[in-house]
Amino acid sequence: MLAGSSEPELNDAEKRTIASMSLSALAPLPPDLTNRFADDPGAAALGATLFFDTGMSRDGNVACGTCHKIDRQFQDDLPRGVGVAETNRRTMPLAGVARDPFLFWDGRRDSLWAQALLPLENPKEQAGTRLAYAHYLKRRFGERYERIFRPLPDLSGLPASAGPFGTPAEQAAWAGMTQAERDGVDLVFADIGKAIAAFERSLVHGQTRFDRFADALAKGGMPAPENDLSDEERQGLKLFIGKARCSTCHIGPRFTDNEFHNTGVPPVADLPEDRGRISVLGEMFADPFNCLGKFRDGGEEACGELRFMQKGSPELVRAYKTPSLRGVGDRPPYMHAGQFATLEQVVNHYATAPRAVEGETELHPLILSDQERAALVAFLKTLSD
Structure with a gap:
């Protein structure tokens, strides 16, 4: 003693x-050179709205805040998180998360804004599609979005729901869109992640x-x-x-x-x-929203963590x-x-x-x-x- x-x-x-x-x-906290809206108060306010909005899910019942509870260190006290269905992993708390070079238990995403996108399309979490989210954003928050980011693309001729994930019909609808249409939706989807990340940068340890x-x-x-x-x-x-x-x-x-x-x-x-970790390295490099992708703000000099990380060690x-x-x-x-x-x-x-x-x-x-x-x-x- x-x-x-x-x-x-x-x-x-x-x-x-x-x-x-x-x-x-x-x-x-260092700036996020991959997200030029990271410290924009307007983007953070929109991100907070989207974080707690159950409309940001397929069934209208699940938000980021469903698992990341504001009064529980932004986690949920459960062995595994429950969104549209029970997931396979524990919900991580979010205080200080903006300082993490890789996100999730296995580090499958390399920025806070890219991380925010994955649950939106995960079939066990929010289970939506990126085109459905683009329609929803335009309908509910179009003026706020355009004031912060850019003019929204014309979505009037596009299906209600489509994306590279989702149901076979939604995937087929995505494949039937032109590359320019897909790029426009992807840009809006990336901006959704950047807004949520701007809010999450405000979550700090006490x-x-x-x-x-x-x-x-x-x-x-x-x-x-x-x-x-x-x-x-x-x-x-x-x-x-x-x-x-x-x-x-x-x-x-x-x-x-x-x-x-x-x-x-x-x-x-x-x-x-x-x-x-060993199972997600290929997924990380294939992700169109990773640091080396075209939706990154700033130059590739911000991508050192991704370029020089371990890529296949048995230790992973x-x-x-x-x-x-x-x-x-x-x-x-x-x-x-x-x-x-x-x-x-x-x-x-x-x-x-x-x-x-x-x-x-x-x-x-x-x-x-x-x-x-x-x-x-x-x-x-x-x-x-």
């Missing part, structure tokens, strides 16, 4: 590490008791009593940045390295096979994104398909390091006592607002 006064228990290296994990150490504790240490003082960590929480913090090696991946102010790792998380019975088999741990104590269940119901189960998994069902797990067994495991969980709960 650590002493009640933590400062003598922390060496200078530990203090520097802790200070680097505070929100105060977070650099300003300061926590851990941050106030870390800031006090960084200034050479002691935290106020209401911001101090208990003996157990301090022990968990020392384990987190030391013996337990959690901060190898959960690093920095957002507690993530933004990378993908195989940690031997078991698959969920009865779900389709999910091989993680069953590898999933390192999620931010901010707020983690308030949003069970955990992992990419809600495999673990509690933080205690998560810590036990990382300590025991079971073999992966495919590929090689990056974990190694840790000898942690029950008291040390409880301390880690106690510390993780200090990362909630």
Whole structure:
């Protein structure tokens, strides 16, 4: 058990590490050079409207906000998200998402605005088509759109619903359109993503008791009593940045390295096979809305992440994104398909390091006592607002 006064228990290296994990150490949000509307207030306001609009779905009952609930860290507390149908993955929280170089648990999209488009056409999420969304936007928000973006294309002679996904009839209708017509619809669809992304850039992490504790240490003082960590929480913090090696991946102010790792998380019975990052690389490069595509604003110099990412390493088999741990104590269940119901189960998994069902797990067994495991969980709960 650590002493009640933590400062003598922390060496200078530990203090520097802790200070680097505070929100105060977070650099300003960089501009999105692929989206010239990213910081446009009008685009953000339209994006917020679209984010919560259930009309942005096939059945009129599902919005982005259906799974990304505003009062639940923009997630839904479910093992797997439920849109038009139940999906195969856990809904990720959205605070700080604008800082992620790749999006989704497997990183299948390389920008926030490209990410926003995928659920709109996913048959288990919002299940619509891009032409149906273009008609809806023109009918409901045409004047706002044109004031922010550009004149809308003439959609009067086009079918009510068509796209490269959807029903066979909708796909056939899309194939029957001219290339110029498809390009016009795709441009509107990309703008929808850019508006939603502009709104999502405003979603940030709130300061926590851990941050106030870390800031006090960084200034050479002691935290106020209401911001101090208990003996157990301090022990968990020392384990987190030391013996337990959690901060190898959960690093920095957002507690993530933004990378993908195989940690031997078991698959969920009865779900389709999910091989993680390795399965989506081809899809990412084929996506017409990726950074190298024609709907990107700015030059290709903004596309370094896509051009230089790992493209086929065995390490990507069953590898999933390192999620931010901010707020983690308030949003069970955990992992990419809600495999673990509690933080205690998560810590036990990382300590025991079971073999992966495919590929090689990056974990190694840790000898942690029950008291040390409880301390880690106690510390993780200090990362909630």
